[in-house]
Amino acid sequence: MAIISTDDDQRVVEAYLAISSDTVQVELSSFVATTLNLNPSQRAQLLPDPTTPADDERVLRLERIAAMLIAARNRTLQDKALIPSGVIFKQSAGDAGQFSYFIEGLIHYLSRSGQEDSFVARVRNKDEIRGYLCAIGDGVKLEALAGSILRKMFAAAYATRGSFDQGIDCFASDEILHLHSWCLNEEMVSDLQRLGERVHIIASCKANEGNDADGKPAILPPAHLRELIGGWLIQRCDSGLWHRRAGIKFLSPLQLLLVTTYRLSDPSLSLCQEMGVAVWGVPGLIYLICEYAPDEIFPAAGGHVFSVVELDKWVGMADQDRAVPEVAVA
Amino acid sequence: MNTTDPNRPLGTDDEIEPHRLLLDSGNLRLLEHAPQELLETPADQIGTSPIQDRVWEIIRREPRFKLAGLIASIRSMGFLRSDRLIVARYDGSKMLVLEGNRRLAAVKVILESKTKPQKHVAETLGTLPCYVLNGDTVSGDDSKLKIYRDAALQYIGVRHLTGIEQWEPASRYEFLARLIDDKHMTPQQVSEEYGPPLSAVLRDYRAHLLYRRFRDYELEFKLKKHRLTYNTFAEATRSPDIRTWLGWSDDEQNFVTEAHIRNFFDYVVKQIGIQPMLLEEDDQDWTPEESAEAVVRRYRDMLKREDSEINSNLEQGDYAKAHELFELRRAGRLEQRLKGYINGLTSVSKSEMQENPANTVKLLDDLSREALDLKSIIEKLIR
Numbered sequence: 001m002a003i004i005s006t007d008d009d010q011r012v013v014e015a016y017l018a019i020s021s022d023t024v025q026v027e028l029s030s031f032v033a034t035t036l037n038l039n040p041s042q043r044a045q046l047l048p049d050p051t052t053p054a055d056d057e058r059v060l061r062l063e064r065i066a067a068m069l070i071a072a073r074n075r076t077l078q079d080k081a082l083i084p085s086g087v088i089f090k091q092s093a094g095d096a097g098q099f100s101y102f103i104e105g106l107i108h109y110l111s112r113s114g115q116e117d118s119f120v121a122r123v124r125n126k127d128e129i130r131g132y133l134c135a136i137g138d139g140v141k142l143e144a145l146a147g148s149i150l151r152k153m154f155a156a157a158y159a160t161r162g163s164f165d166q167g168i169d170c171f172a173s174d175e176i177l178h179l180h181s182w183c184l185n186e187e188m189v190s191d192l193q194r195l196g197e198r199v200h201i202i203a204s205c206k207a208n209e210g211n212d213a214d215g216k217p218a219i220l221p222p223a224h225l226r227e228l229i230g231g232w233l234i235q236r237c238d239s240g241l242w243h244r245r246a247g248i249k250f251l252s253p254l255q256l257l258l259v260t261t262y263r264l265s266d267p268s269l270s271l272c273q274e275m276g277v278a279v280w281g282v283p284g285l286i287y288l289i290c291e292y293a294p295d296e297i298f299p300a301a302g303g304h305v306f307s308v309v310e311l312d313k314w315v316g317m318a319d320q321d322r323a324v325p326e327v328a329v330a
Numbered sequence: 331m332n333t334t335d336p337n338r339p340l341g342t343d344d345e346i347e348p349h350r351l352l353l354d355s356g357n358l359r360l361l362e363h364a365p366q367e368l369l370e371t372p373a374d375q376i377g378t379s380p381i382q383d384r385v386w387e388i389i390r391r392e393p394r395f396k397l398a399g400l401i402a403s404i405r406s407m408g409f410l411r412s413d414r415l416i417v418a419r420y421d422g423s424k425m426l427v428l429e430g431n432r433r434l435a436a437v438k439v440i441l442e443s444k445t446k447p448q449k450h451v452a453e454t455l456g457t458l459p460c461y462v463l464n465g466d467t468v469s470g471d472d473s474k475l476k477i478y479r480d481a482a483l484q485y486i487g488v489r490h491l492t493g494i495e496q497w498e499p500a501s502r503y504e505f506l507a508r509l510i511d512d513k514h515m516t517p518q519q520v521s522e523e524y525g526p527p528l529s530a531v532l533r534d535y536r537a538h539l540l541y542r543r544f545r546d547y548e549l550e551f552k553l554k555k556h557r558l559t560y561n562t563f564a565e566a567t568r569s570p571d572i573r574t575w576l577g578w579s580d581d582e583q584n585f586v587t588e589a590h591i592r593n594f595f596d597y598v599v600k601q602i603g604i605q606p607m608l609l610e611e612d613d614q615d616w617t618p619e620e621s622a623e624a625v626v627r628r629y630r631d632m633l634k635r636e637d638s639e640i641n642s643n644l645e646q647g648d649y650a651k652a653h654e655l656f657e658l659r660r661a662g663r664l665e666q667r668l669k670g671y672i673n674g675l676t677s678v679s680k681s682e683m684q685e686n687p688a689n690t691v692k693l694l695d696d697l698s699r700e701a702l703d704l705k706s707i708i709e710k711l712i713r
Contacts, residue, residue: 054387060365063380067371070378071470090379101380266467269422 008036012065013072016103019086021124023105025112028069028088029062031103050093050100066090066101081134081217081263081282083126121304122290128306129286133261134211142207143169144319146259146280150201151318152292157201158323167231170203170259171246171323200248202235203257204228211261217282220262225271232256246323259285339481340464343414345457348437351417352377352424353385356479357431358486360385363392374470377424389435399525400436405447406523408454409437416485417460418478419467425460426468426475428482434458461485499560503538510535510583536567539584540576540591547595553604562598562622571633572626589645594629597649601625632656671697 015035029047032038038046048058069088076084087109093100104112110120136142147159150172157172177197206224208217234240235248248254256277264272264279272279280288289297289311297311298304355364355371364385371381389395415430427434437455440447447455463482468475509515509524517535521528540563547553566572576594577587585591602622632640632652637659643652661667683690 057365060367060384063384064367064371064375066380067375067378070380071372071374075374075470264422266419266422266469270419270467273423 009065009068011035013068016069016086016088017072017076017084019103019105021085021105021107023086023103024108025102025104027093028066028101028103032062032065050098054098062101069103077283078263079216081261082130083283083286118295118298118300118304119290122293122298122306124304125298125306126286126290128308129289130282132306132308132311133282133285134208134215134217136207136261137209137211139169139205139207139209140319141315142205142259142261144315144322145285146170146203146205146257147318147322148314149285149288149292150203154201158321159318161322166234166240167204167227168202168235169205170201170257172201172203173198173246176253197252198247199253199255200246201255201257202232202246203259204231206258206260206262208261217261217263219265220260220268222268224260224262225258225268225277228256228258228277229275261285339484341416341461342464344460344462346417346425346460346462347457348434348441348455350424351415351434351458351460352420352426353382353389353431353434354426354428354479355381355385356475357385357428359395359431360388363394364388372470373468373472373475376426376475377420385431386435386438389432390439395432395435396525397432397436397439399527400432401439402522403525404433404436404455405440405451406519408447408451409433409458411454411459414459414461416463416482418463418465418475418482421467421469425462426478428463428479429486499534499537499564503534503541503560506531506534507538507542533564533568535583536573536578536585537564540567543585543591544595547592551599553599558598558602558622562626565623565626566594566630569626569630569633572630575633593645593647596647597629597644598622598625600649601628628653628656635659 012032012035016031029043029049032047033043046058046061048056048062052059066088073084073086073088076082083106085106086103087106088101088103089109090099090101092098106126107120107124110123111117136145143159147157147170150157150170154172154174156174157170159170160168175197176199204224204227206220211217232254235243235254236250240248243249256275257280258272258277259280261282264281269279271277293311294314297307297314299307299310355368355376360369368381368384375381390397413430413433415434416428417425417430418428420426437458440451441455446452463478465478466474468478506520509520510517515523517531518528520526521531526534537560541558541560544558544563566576567578572594573585575587575590576585577590578584579586602620602625629644632644635656637655640652640655640659643649643655658667661670
């Protein structure tokens, strides 16, 4: 549905995708009116106000515009692996229970939503981080990056050494099912009693080799997915190399994780969903770096500006500490 | 492109969480209830919240979708696992419901309601049984969506055009009676679990009770072949006057005035000309003298007058007299009736007079005599 014409639709989409990260919250109808230079009479004729009944065609029109912008944001995320600078959301407007759509810059939205200032400052670097990730032409580096992030998230995590890894590039584990020692032990050793049960994450990393920093990532070849699933199956049987190193038991819960700078096609994503495979793509990795990277990578003194050198150092440390299957857990 | 075959749309069974299921804005149900723009929503926008919220709102608010009955039924019995939704892969995680949008909307209402469903119901709503059509994800491609919609038409057609063969009233009433009599469900519970309004459940159940009593009557009096259908008794129990006459008791959930029940059956049987088996010969060409429903309606109209004289004649089985009184009462007050007779006599043509003159003269004598008698009685009364 065009507002006035298909060109107008396109102008609204382009304006939305081009807004600054610091844009303050603005009601969608105002955003559309401003973008299309509508005078008050045109605006009243074409767009709703908070008192317009829900079944009025102007409300339907605005909903269609909101749907168009949401779809455009989705395309940017999925097809370009790019985090847009704007967000769109629905929230209550007025006392009568009406809802309106709003547009806001991502940074402004995160700040207003109670996120920590340092995290928000890191997110400002999203495009630079994306450039870094898309430029990784080396699967080994992506493995080390994934291992670094996993180490921040879990008590035990490693990238694995290159060959004979059975398709497992990183693994991590965490203890689960804790109980208190007063109900288990004859003496109080510690508050929590570990039962020794763990959940294991085994990851396969696929870098989009050959992509340039700004390019649109290629689609992940389906063979990579098959390899990942094969790796999981092997770890489930006696020939799995990581039983002893990672402490994977026959019935331990195993979560598969695909870390990739490729894009996943919808059928591949669907397969992952159906098989229970978690996926970290480029936008997800941008978030994880902002969340878990050490402060040196976003030095406060430097205004939290992303440091490629420091990120490489962090990744390099994980690269030095890769696990090999022959080493048994003590 | 890996697509489904519109002529032979195959798929696989799957269990899918409701939050992964999308309502289809191009759903045929929405025709005439949604603006054209919504029906023509591009494929890449169907999954967005503004479109999903709008479609859900329309299905929820539009009375024609009768969502309340379906919600009550699911709340009571849970989602029927045998009743699959037909879906297509929409994107990497969502499925588009091509057949079953009303059911999905009802499930969403229940899941979003503050009133949590009972445990046995909640267990059926964690995932919904789906038939996932083979083929690629739609992925915002309008042409792929069209292929899926075309393919789904085969299933939709069977369901909505060919449809499920509806039970005949006899089967429907018997089913109701089994729920109430054998499973000891209240009519209220039957209404909630299966969807029909309570008034319809009660009406059908009463018809069933009366019908069953009539079958006993048929056996007792060895009536010829079974002639009366459920419709006769549905017609009877729809009337508050007949229900009262037959002694409907809310406490006993039955008809209790045995004499009137027997009298009602006698009346209907006699009026439509059913005879006891022993007295009748082959009746291949038997046709009722009057439809049973029409007979029931006249019985209803007689009771409606609340005329003790008519009712008394009915009770005594003097139906001819009851009819006569009924016709008289229906014709109006005496003065009005007399004017009618006079009008009838003053507008007689010559040809009518010549039709059967001997008999006409005799009837006129009778009329004169009756008129004089009546006049004499009235004069005595007013003296």
